[in-house]
Amino acid sequence: MLLAIDCGNTNTVFSLWDGTEFLCTLRTSTHHSRTADAYFTWFTTLISHYGITPDITDVIISSTVPRVVWNLRVFCDTFFGCRPLVVGKPDCLLPVKPRVDPGTAVGSDRLANAAGAYARHGGDVMVIDFGTATNIDVVAHDGAYVGGVIAPGVNLSLEALHQGAAALPHVDIGQPEKVIGTNTVACIQSGIFWGYVGLIQGLITRVRAEYGTSMKVIGTGGLAPLFAQGENLFDKIEGDLTMHGLTVISDYNKKKRSI
Numbered sequence: 001m002l003l004a005i006d007c008g009n010t011n012t013v014f015s016l017w018d019g020t021e022f023l024c025t026l027r028t029s030t031h032h033s034r035t036a037d038a039y040f041t042w043f044t045t046l047i048s049h050y051g052i053t054p055d056i057t058d059v060i061i062s063s064t065v066p067r068v069v070w071n072l073r074v075f076c077d078t079f080f081g082c083r084p085l086v087v088g089k090p091d092c093l094l095p096v097k098p099r100v101d102p103g104t105a106v107g108s109d110r111l112a113n114a115a116g117a118y119a120r121h122g123g124d125v126m127v128i129d130f131g132t133a134t135n136i137d138v139v140a141h142d143g144a145y146v147g148g149v150i151a152p153g154v155n156l157s158l159e160a161l162h163q164g165a166a167a168l169p170h171v172d173i174g175q176p177e178k179v180i181g182t183n184t185v186a187c188i189q190s191g192i193f194w195g196y197v198g199l200i201q202g203l204i205t206r207v208r209a210e211y212g213t214s215m216k217v218i219g220t221g222g223l224a225p226l227f228a229q230g231e232n233l234f235d236k237i238e239g240d241l242t243m244h245g246l247t248v249i250s251d252y253n254k255k256k257r258s259i
Helices: 036-049 066-080 108-121 154-164 184-211 224-228 241-258
Strands: 002-007 011-017 022-029 058-063 125-130 133-139 145-152 216-221
Touching: 002 066, 002 241, 011 241, 022 036, 036 066, 058 066, 058 108, 058 241, 108 125, 108 133, 108 145, 108 216, 108 241, 125 184, 125 224, 125 241, 133 184, 145 154, 145 184, 154 184, 184 224, 216 224, 216 241
Parallel strands: 002 058, 125 216
Antiparallel strands: 002 011, 011 022, 125 133, 133 145
């Protein structure tokens, strides 16, 4: 059984993969100070809720927060007796190497998105991932990550607006009833929601024009379903795309090691 771990700036996600499906997905906040013992206590407590007795033989980690990887390594080694594969490290092979500027370090989540999108949809596809940052990942015809876009995330923008303007309250993101707000909260919601719809629409148009090929657009991340309500932005929404990409990379490495 494979344990896939995706550690982002805000949340860390654990998913159990039995080779055909995800048995469960667990989510916790990301803290670099969390110890291996704390991970194990949290993990085993929640996993028991699903009635699963996991027989974990392999672990793969994607992390955009380097400081947490050490404790995750200790967690895997101590409690499952296996050395995790870490996306982005030299010993973790990719199905297709990214084609970017020399010396560029591509985020492991973006590499996983590329692998997952190619496995499910083939090439010439872009992935829009709503996380702490809003990323667009461009996947070529052969499955290579070839670049993309990084924009401030929705919640990050809301928090910056609240902190930078003393008179403006913190609001929850949602689709407003009208574009023209008639109170402060509605005005902020409209600016964030429709502003991001415009941002995504504009970037999709420009990426397609520059790439020169019609591209399928896949939405992922927690806020993708919300923004799908505003306009016809995505061809499909896949909440588990990053985790699926991790299973693809793990399987590729197992096959390479067996040769």
